Amino acid sequence: MANVTGKYESVLIVSLKSGEEAVAATVEKFKTLIEQNATLESVDEWGKRRLAYPINDETDGYYVLYNFESAPAFIAELDRIYKITDGVLRSIIVRKEA
Template sequence: MRTYEMVVILDPSVDERTVSGTFEKLVQVVPAEGGTVDNVDVWGKRKFAYEIDKKSEGIYIVLTFTAEPATAKELDRQLGLNESVLRTKLMRVDETKTAGAAQPAADESN
């Protein structure tokens, strides 16, 4: 299993108070396939640098999860089919860089 980070931009017409609940339903494919959702961080409405689908802002959500590569691909596919999702960006978290970054911080505390 690998750790992934996904940035999802939702249509700004979606009610911000219900974003977390709605998004939880969308990512149910991860636990259904044996993965785990580690963190869901809703950033809220942000302006775009350029228009996407004639919209100048969107609701940003950052999702961190652990799953098999096929599950990550399926989640990205399902989110792409949803009409309220404007963009997705799926990135694999590099475990070696994460472990290396945590180690020097521990050394400095001594």
Template sequence: MYSREYELVFIVRPDVTDEDIEKIKDRSGGVIKDRKGHLLNVDDWGKRRLAYEIQDYGKGHFVLFNYLGSTEIVDELERTLKLDDSVLRFLTVKLAERVEVKARVAEAEAAAKVVAEAVAEQARAKEADAGSGDGAGAAAGA
């Protein structure tokens, strides 16, 4: 089975709570799943400075979605985001016209696993550095 691959980036007002941002992400993911799409990746970039002010905001909370689906998913996602006052801007880009769904989903899952392992390794390294740093600092202070 083949489908189109899309990338959606949306910017949320910086004063919106993390809870509300999660609700927007869940609602958007629900639109994709309800219409038989496949959500490949959700990447929360956090608050970043905008290149120019949008509605008097100099910063915004950026979120990236990669998904497989039809044009009706794009239409419904954009309609949903337009109705949400906390969303400043959004942009959907078609990455590929014809993608093998099973292969692309498997590829995305493998990539997510690699990223999760790298994050866990960084956390272990940071923990080890913090543990050895405390002992060295205490010895130097004594």
């Protein structure tokens, strides 16, 4: 039962403080990580948007939506890596209903 895959979506908000190259590198880092551990279905870059409230004195962030299929074990690891990566303001991983 542990190897049952599910469909997930993850929204990542990347800090703009480090510049466009750092944003692109972070987006690519997680795209590659998901590709290596799951089946990446799509990456939808929403781009720069205003945050609902300031985070670390920032009012804008770069939003990215990843859609992928994965085993539950990878989700915990992805969340852990989000939390320890510099430049990630916020992240959420949601399992989509079948």
